[in-house]
Amino acid sequence: MTDTEPRTAPSTPTPTPQPMWRLALWLTAEPVSLIGDQIFFLAMAWTAVQAGGPKGVGLVLVAGAVPRALLMLVGGAVVDRLGPRRIAVSSDILRALLMIVAVTALAGHSSIALLMTLAAVFGAIDALFYPATGSLAPRVVPSTQLVRVQNIRALGTRAALLVGAPLGGLLLTIGGTSLAFTVNVAAFTLSAGALALLKVRTDQSDQPDREGMIRQIIDGLRYALTEPVTRNLLLLVALLEFAVNGVINTAFPSLAADRGWGAQGLGWLVAAFGAGAAIAALVLITARRINRPGLLIPGAALTGAIVLALFAGAHNRSLVLALSFGIGVVGGIVGGIVIPLIQTTTPPDLLGRLMSLFGIATIGTAPLSIAAAAFITDQAGLRTAFLYASTLTLIGALACAASSSVRRLQIQHPAGRSS
Template sequence: MSETATPGSTESVPVSPAPERPAHRDANVLRWIAAYTMSMVGDSVYFMALAWSAARSGSPTQAGVVLAVGAVPRAVLMLGGGVLADRWGPRRVVIGSDAARCLVILGIAATLLLTAPGLWPLIAVALVFGALDALFLPAVGALPPRITTHGQLARVQGLRGLGARVANVTGGPLGGLLVAFGGPAAAFAVAGALFAVSLVLLIAVRMTPLPAHTGTGTDDAAVGAGPWRELTDGLRYIRRHRVLGPLMLVIALCELGFVGPLNLGLVLLAQERGWGAGGMGWIVGAFGTGAGAASLLLAVRARLPRAGLVLCLSVVAGALAIGAVAFVPTVALAAVAGLCVGLLAGLGGGLCGALTQTVTEPGYLGRVTSVATLFTLGIAPLSYPVTGAAVGLWGTGPVFAVSAAVCAAGGALGLAFTALRRAELPDG
């Protein structure tokens, strides 16, 4: 608190510092959220267009190959993308990768208008897009500390979660309508336009420099030693950090236990129970509602007391809800369980993101984000074939139970680490 003298007096009057602007009222933050949401909607439309184009150009198996190959460069290059975000600055990387994504998607849209390209051009687009995603995702995750104050990072994660929910609700139906009425070329064109809008918004976002004491986020031995040394320096930083090391293990176990059942598993469960696509839609909708409510809570509250403990307990409780989805007898009860899964998983995921943002030195944030994203979008999707094969052998009940146990193990592991269990978010 500073002091100032009043006119005609020698006494000093305390002056309170100006309160920081809440993230949900900060136009700069809202521009970033809008850019992120537009990019997420564009992703959904792009994947819908790619799936339809691949299905029209080849067999179902070949279409699956086209969709799968895009995950390979994303998984292989994700950690390198984090290094580049920390080395060159996330603003430069995120704008460059977003511009490249826009050009690539608009290019395939023009190609589809002129000719039927076959499978190989689609595979090439999927590979290039996956590689650009490996640059874009760590960089966009490293931006929040540069666009808002430390105490508002939890709110930013809540707003980001709301943006993801909006994209999930609107992106798929929009892509389907565009493919139905205009064909894949129209869907690719709109996806490219959405990336262009995202790019304009990102350019308009104001960035603040890193605090002077963080430097580049790389220790003295790693400076000038090249990208590989910077990568190993970042991994060593995570391993030695009292909160980040356990937090990455929690994220890894939760994603491995969560992704298979909640994506492929629900489809197989609905088929097994005779609930049909409508029943599955109710469960997915309930999950989205719960996740949106959790994101809204974080966006409004900015800080939850005992965040580390709440995170771990929400993971354990969410795991129980995941197991319950496969054992309740009716669609209505499964939807209630899905609502609980969304609420608890959304709360746990938001707190994971908020704690990652607040405890990481900004100069390391690109690399730390790349590790978390690697688990989410690189390694966890590899569980799809395992989930499908296991359901074929043992049915949905045992598979959901084992997946729930994996998620619960992540929460229990977090509780075993005192530093993570006692972690707190800064006051907002």
């Protein structure tokens, strides 16, 4: 490939055609599994606060988050070795079985140590589930449909996040943890069944079995660090997610309190962000073509950096809501295009490890991003916190804009069209 040629995807077999009902079941069942995640951690937090107060909640949530983050790379290597569908189905089955164990274990007592153990096991299983589900789409649908399918998945994920916590609270009110975990058994079983029905291109990785797990992980990290497209796109996603997670979870509550808008104002801020992300996903789903994605991604990130900086001096509620909506749009555009690009530019035998790195960049760093934003807000104030988030996003945008490999990226569209 010469420097003037556009970046193209690796040559991979076309996924096996399958009926729409199977795809619809998969795209519906995956959010159901994510709702199960939300219900589980809400139930654990509620039980922990009764057993050990706020400190107990912190310990239990950390016990679930740390194994998920630390083992995500291992999970990606396992996915590349054994195949994503097999690992995704197994993960759902293991979580369903864990729910049955949790119902029995928590029937007599609910010590913090027991809750931490259950949360740690659940987090370790999640470290397998996320790379597996993230690697499925390129094996299920043609590359020309990846943007559309990934943004449908994004809408499902956001719906799951909105529904999971309220549903969990309702279940806890009606029947306690026993009912919540019983519903989770059904949710994870449904997800496993839907995944098992999918026809994927292959369930066996091209990676030779003789290669050790550590070596596989090192190979995945080396590829991510040396391949310019992957390196810069992952850097942008990591910095943008780090910035936005901190803003939403720390700066937004402080902003609503500082302006005297109260809890209702905070709710509107978060809702505006979610609406922006949903609108971006809908646009990408319905778009017939996406022109120059390699320029659109850094352009959107640069816009996000400007919007985050404008928060620092904004006091009018309508303006702040518009800015929150704008950040949601930026996040939706970047995530909705970057994931398909990573999936189509990554060799199939490395996809699980790359999606595990994407999971670390988005899910794994969330506790650190919230802690960093909270510290900056407390020590230097809201203005500095927003400028800090803006700077992180700007660095990611400039890294992508400076990469000729990223700028030349193309997305294949139906009927052989590319952009």
